[in-house]
Amino acid sequence: MKKQAIIFGSVLAVLAICIKWLEYRYIILTHSFEIYGSALAIIFTIVGIWTGRKLTDRKKEYIREEVIVEKPIYIQVAGTDNRVVHKSTSPEDLGISKREMEILELMAQGFSNQEIAEKTFLSIHTIKTHASNLFIKLDAKRRTQAISRAKELNLI
Amino acid sequence: MKKQAIIFGSVLAVLAICIKWLEYRYIILTHSFEIYGSALAIIFTIVGIWTGRKLTDRKKEYIREEVIVEKPIYIQVAGTDNRVVHKSTSPEDLGISKREMEILELMAQGFSNQEIAEKTFLSIHTIKTHASNLFIKLDAKRRTQAISRAKELNLI
DNA sequence: GCTAAAACCATACTTTAGTATGAGGACAAT
DNA sequence: ATTGTCCTCATACTAAAGTATGGTTTTAGC
Structure with a gap:
């Protein structure tokens, strides 16, 4: 200021x-x-x-609390007894930052680190750093796994 | 705007x-x-x-819109010979074989080539070959892009 | 039986992806 | 004024992924 x-x-x-x-x-x-x-x-x-x-x-990171949103809940019915409910998770719950979400989305769209770097005007090193942090937070070893997890959690 | x-x-x-x-x-x-x-x-x-x-x-930040999407589904028909009926783009249209589809699905679930090789009792070389062929058929340069494309086409 | 396509495996190579680590700047909260 | 988080960038390395090429073997269809 x-x-x-x-x-x-x-x-x-x-x-x-x-x-x-x-x-x-x-x-x-x-x-x-x-x-x-x-x-x-x-x-x-x-x-x-x-x-x-x-x-x-400033400070409009996650303004979701100000907005009431209907969240889809996917219910997988396997029989009458065996039902699995996938709830939607928020980035904050996992400590995922704004930038990280941005990069996660680009990764999911199939862009390489190099391409993401160009799109965001960042260094490829930065992208790699964000990616690595994402993998930790999403408990993934690879980007494909991270994408899969993120889809499961309805992050993207 | x-x-x-x-x-x-x-x-x-x-x-x-x-x-x-x-x-x-x-x-x-x-x-x-x-x-x-x-x-x-x-x-x-x-x-x-x-x-x-x-x-x-713009309130672009993290407001998730609820979108209702009609999604074609695969219906497993019991009887005859376990044929799969589908309404979306079919693997055959793109010349994608059975094995390739199998590997595509495993890729989308976040498994590495090595893991896929172990799961399918194949050599990692074979997985790579299938993967490369998949990328050509899906017009992708990377596995993440292939997954993205496959989702677009409702292949997986 | 012959053929085409699919499936399998391999070597050798290049390119990306991912890890570990350190470090500095911006900024909000205390 | 300090602390913690986020964002940024870098080097150096290891691990995967992907390409190019050339094979052999099944398998299904004519």
Whole structure:
């Protein structure tokens, strides 16, 4: 929070300096204000988006408690006596984080670590780390097993 | 999403008009660009925040929607010779043999090639051969992709 | 009986996947 | 201000997975 303010202020300061500099050099200013203004608009739109995200993005990790959701329950009837009920499990129950869920889903869609890394703009090392942690949390030895488990638990 | 784009564009247009109007009236423009620029910065920061919120505030996080899906099922017909009747894409359509299906199912359950070899009393080399052939028939590069495809096609 | 397809096995090789470990930054909670 | 969690990235390694190729053997159909 404090940090964002500092960065925001710094950006403003830098821009102010740039403006002054341009002013001294008589460039662009007098002739094409539209371009100048547009640039400012674009820059501050970006800054605004970034700031807005930082300000509003926090702590919406698992907002499920705010929402009432009907969860499907699969009942496998093998006879009259032998019935198995698969309940849905939440990521939190297993300590699975947001990023890990993201990667789990991509794994289940059949992407390689390399592809996942490219899709998420992360390093392949990071993907491997997340994957390894996932396997521990899902009690799996391989990604295929992790996927299988996740489907059983209705995580994905 | 489209709506936001339209609103955003409209705001831009309105601002452009305002700028032009100000320009025509010789106001502020020539003397205090700082004020003008600051106003622009503030306005577009606000616009940016608003846009950012609209774009990212989606409740995408972990809300599971209940979707009712009709899923074709395999019906085991007792009698004759244990034939399997199915309504979805059949293995035969893709030229997938009986053994290959067997191995596909074990793969989907998360077993390693070695484990599948042990379960089926085959060599691991054989499993690999079957797997490779499966990937060609399922147009997959990896086993996870093959599993994903097979699920899509309701093969498993 | 001949043929085609399926099933089986193997060697040699390349490519991914996965483990172990360490480490630094961001951030929320205390 | 510190602590714990999450996220990130890295190196170095081992274990699997996957490819290419070339075989032999069943098996089912004509």
